[in-house]
Amino acid sequence: MTQPEPTPRTPQRLFSRGSFLESSRIAEVLRAETTGGMLLIAGALVAIVWANTAWSGSYADLRDLRVGPESLHLDLTLGTWAADGLLAIFFFVVGLELKREFVAGDLRDPRRAALPVVAAVGGMAVPALLYVAWNAGFDGDLAGWAIPTATDIAFAVAILAVISTHLPTGLRTFLLTLAVVDDLLAITVIAIFYTDELRPTYLLLALLPIAAFAVLVQKRIRSGWLLVPLAVVAWALVHESGVHATVAGVLLGFTVPVVRQAAGDGPGLAEHLEHLVRPISAGIAVPVFAFFAAGVDVGGLQGLRDALTDPVAVGIMLGLVVGKTIGISGSTWLLATFTRADLDDELSWVDVVGMAMLAGIGFTVSLLIGELAYGAGTPQDEHVKVGVLVGSLVATVLATIVLRSRNKVYRRIQEKEQRDADRDGVPDVYQQRDAREDPSGL
Template sequence: MDPSTRKVVIFGRGSWSERRRLADILRLETVGGALLLAAAVVALIWANSPWAASYEAVRAYEVGPAGLHLHLPLGVWAADGLLAIFFFVAGLELKREFVAGDLREPSRAVVPIAAAAGGVLLPALIYTMVNRGDPAALRGWAIPTATDIAFALAVLAVVGRNLPSALRTFLLTLAVVDDLIAIVIIAIVYTQQLLVLPLLAALVPLALFGVLVQRRCRTPWLLVPLAFTTWTLVHSSGVHATVAGVLLAFTVPVRPRNGEPDADDPGLAGHFEHRLRPVSAGFAVPVFALLTAGVTIGGLSGLTTALSSPVAVGITAGLVLGKTIGVLLATVLVARFTAARLDEGLAWTDVLGLAMLAGIGFTVSLLIGELSFGPGTETATQATIAVLAGSVCAAVLAAVVLRFRDRAYRRIAEAEAADADHDGIPDVYAVRDDHVR
């Protein structure tokens, strides 16, 4: 069949090898989402308890060498340092998806890219409309544009055990593209003062790191100092230091020297991802949440006051309404004006529930909130409360919608699990059909 006329299946199965790889990622991200949620709850309880002063003291405690401008509060280390690990893993996943994953085919990439774009543009537009006329508040226009994949997958895990993996895979892919957009926004919009010399100097350790990984070097005592030096110089340049994680990830080769990545040889990117994803999902992101999500609410009246501010209204509406409508509308338009069609057994209700899940913005939204208004400010507190409230609201609405489809998910899962020839591969993947391949 001519690739130009091949129909794209929205939420299609994709390849069996890609599904197995993504299944491993999804399990780790789901666990990470549970840890992330637990860390956020602990932070909120701690910050609103009689021991609130100790929480602020921990977050403000400074460590690091002063001579390198790295004597920083723990809260800054979490946002700039630990999240660099998160963005390094996101960069590896992004490169792998577009180099060796199913998204290397433009026909498969167009749907999640369009959905991610819609899920960024509409929340930003809603926030801008709510806060028009206030230049200071408009700095936070990007806060509701992010999707937290770990948090969203944790919600999916709670909703039911029979969810179609295609929905999880699509949500993961959408979030990967969403992360790329967030990286570009952070690098361009939130760089207040650019120092050219440190940025140019960062190219030296970055290039050395790239040379070593292209030679398939895995030696930590060589790679880690170069990565840290790159991060330090990017941090000194005024560009947000998490961007260094993405730049380092983009230098890592995806394919092994011979052939495509597989279980026996996942390539250097797969090796690093396997080693660092548990660190990112199980430590870096939860610690960031613990040191960021703790805001003093001030009881019901304080919560009402914070959520009624234009900044909070814009963020909440952007996450709950903007993400839902943006992702759903973009997917519908792709299906309407291209050859794409919804996979058999799924309904547009599923797309609606998935679009609602995309409204769970947490990690990157909290980071952009701090970059927009500064940590500890009243507006930053309002933004944090709005991110938490909007994410919880989106999660509850998505769970309600997706729960209605649980029985259909069970039937689809049973059909996909059928393996009559007992070869270890579900029979549905052995079907020689264009939309499956």
């Protein structure tokens, strides 16, 4: 008896679009990040201009102004408050995003999670290796190895808005998920490698308000009068423990439940808190941090020359521009090769390279790691800022050239993704199943 021919396995698709609900959520998040990114760029530009004028002393005085109760060891400079305090809000949103991605997003499916996770790991490992190799060869300081490993999603999507690039849904989802995984790896690096002195007692005490916060949110209690004080106490105790205080934000975000209790209960608590806190993070916390962190006094052409010849700054630029491009596109190619996956229809490897270049915009977390590695206001920290700014600028220009060259293709894909012939509110492309498409995607 003749055996039936086995059904050929449908090849996996990289950068395939997800469900309509997931795509709508991604679009909403990126709109908020675009606004925040514009404010971030504005804050950084104001700081850079101010720090290089005759009034640069007033900028330094403002940044170094101490505010807070000395008895609680919280008499911090405004710059430190921005880095330790406001960025904790940013990382709280990161915690919410991570929790949602692992519970209800792309990262819950190992096959779909493989691409952003592999790309993020490659996009951090190669820049770090390039930085170490360059500085080891030129007797530079290796402490800043993690500086070029971070991607600034707000800055990146703001650049996309400025250059008017219509990225397809699959690429936009990949960019956001990559940034989420990147943030998780970055906060892990900060907690492990940039904690100089650990005070376990304070860290153990911090678990008490975090646990109380977790109990309240698990019971779906949304009162800010209860949650905010607990979050502040947890932040203060983590700050005193020696671990960077932004870790408290991620831990608190992890405690918030994502899944709704019942179908008619409205948005889940994680979604509710994200809608409340994301505008504060994107519109206030990150731009204010950028204002206080980006104000580097270049010192004219000679100062710029000195900075750009420092192995630390050159290593950062190599990591952001070359390392991110090779790390992300190379790891994606390896994943496609070993899994025999294909790129989604109408996309090419040029798009992957363009996205990898865009990920070379490292700003917020890169500047934070620079301060932790060398100390705020030190000569090396100033060179770090120059390296991050110049590297991000070069990455922006290269990504703009590559992505703009593909804009006609992106417009065509976007029109297809928005077409709704039956006018039921859901684009037709999300209701069609191509026989060649792998439903689970990658």
